[in-house]
Amino acid sequence: MDAVWLSPFYPSPQADAGYDVADYRDVDPLFGTLADADKLITEARSRGLRVIVDLVPNHTSSAHRWFQAALTAAPGSPERSRYIFRDGLGPAGDQPPNDWQSVFGGPAWTRTVDPDGRPGQWYLHLFDTGQPDLNWDNPEVHQEFLDVLRFWLDRGVDGFRVDVAHGLVKQADLADWQEPQEILSGNEVDKPRPPMWDQEGVHEIYRQWRRVLDSYPGERVLVAEAWVEPAERLARYVRPDEMHQAFNFEYLLASWTAPAQYAVITRSLEATDSVGAPTTWVLSNHDVVRHASRLGLAIGAGRPNGIGIGDPQPDAALGLRRARAATLLMLALPGSAYLYQGEELGLPEHTTMPDEARQDPTWARSGHTQRGRDGCRVPIPWEADAPSYGFGPTDASWLPQPPSWAEYALDRQRDVPGSTYELYRSALRLRRAHGLGRGTLEWLSSNDEVLTFRNGELTVLTNFGDTPVPVPAGAEVLASSAPLDEQSAIPTDVTVWLRD
Secondary structure, X not given: OOEEEEOOOOOOXXXXXXXXXXOOOOXXXXXXXXXXXXXXXXXXXXXXXXXXXXXXXXXXXXXXXXXXXXXXXXXXXXXXXXXXXXXXXOOOOOEOOOOOEOOOOOEOEEEEEOOOOOEEEEEEOOOOOOOOEEOOOOHHHHHHHHHHHHHHHHOOOXXXXXXXXXXXXXXXXXXXXXXXXXXXXXXXXXXXXXOOOOOOOHHHHHHHHXXXXXXXXXXXXXXXXXXXXXXXXXXXXXXXXXXXXXXXXXXXXXOOOHHHHHHHHHHHHHHHHOOOOOOEEEOOOOOOOOHHHHOOOOOOOOOXXXXXXXXXXXXXXXXXXXXXXXXXXXXXXXXXXXXXXXXXXXXXOOOOOOHHHOOOHHHHHOOOOOOOOHHHOOOOOOOOOXXXXXXXXXOOOOOOOOHHHHHHOHHXXXXXXXXXXXXXXXXXXXXXXXXXXXXXXXXXXXXXXXXXXXXXXXXXEEEOOOOOEEOOOOOEEEEEOOOOOOOOEEOOOEEEEEEO
């Protein structure tokens, strides 16, 4: 591994798993202290690991001192101008300023109560009510985040993963938007761009940030969480004077078929090559159903926003088989690979979590129609027979762990040939030894059933079809996501790495 990316650890009311930040320059006592953060950075560096921290610039917590000051200040005041406050519509101002919806469900506006108890203005929150959106037309907001960048760079962090990087700037007129609110929608070439996403003004922000990072020694990085499509628009975030990398969500969402995989890989490489940036590859993260479960659903079934009791359940064995094949395919691609904690164990989604245990604001704000992201955020299992599988001293993990996870525990997989954990370790060693991340992809074949490409001296083949595919004569199998059949052929849903 080259680096570790940490989710938000800042002081927070935890309305949204720490993505509601109350203080950008400290550590929540739940996790430790600034001294602990300094030690972690030092210890990581001593092991050859770089540290990337999460930065949340689209919104703060409603507990942030700025927002608390805004609530007690008058309309039009400097305190309110740090956020997006507007008068309501209608004679009494009791209607939201526009029809925007929250990503988590429900209106994106909440009305305030003035100090005298009367209803006041409304404030925008594209996510939870506890996450008021900042006003990036305000120079004070710009300066604050430049200072926050320097605060953590001075402490030795190697870079920032920027949350909702495509959402900071809103269309000036806050025009109504009739389409369903999805964080990745409406950016296709033939559709109008949503007024809250991917506005041109975000790019100057990142040019300014890039200048700050370039002023520090070493290779400091900016990574965009930008749910933007098509790939050509996403590539604009990684032009030479902006960010260094951007998460490739189009790839994450691509269907498990040979044509879909070929198309998204080709588009992604062409788009980033056009601006001289590396492509990123990611299959799971803290916002989507884990790919070991997602790939166990029927192909073409769509991407569920969480899976719970009463929902169609994935085929666990099929999902893990496809997940291992997808991972070996991904790790052979040139560019940067991002792994989400637990996927190296083959960990599935917790798809039977009791609804009363859910903490994702999506569950409540959607009127209990979307179960949200809790299922992929359950603490991972370290020891099969320990309380909370080694997460803590008792079984009271912050989200409940399913009994079935014992078989995935690290101590059940370490040094076990064929385990998912050992597959990841072996593949990552080979990826580094053969320089696959810095290589070049050359397609050898693509049809409805098989993908084959070359990267350096390795040939990579994934069989999506029902018929086993013979290993090419004279080829040495360096890695396989599952055992070959009796005739040494490559079965369905299997990826192999070959050397001539």
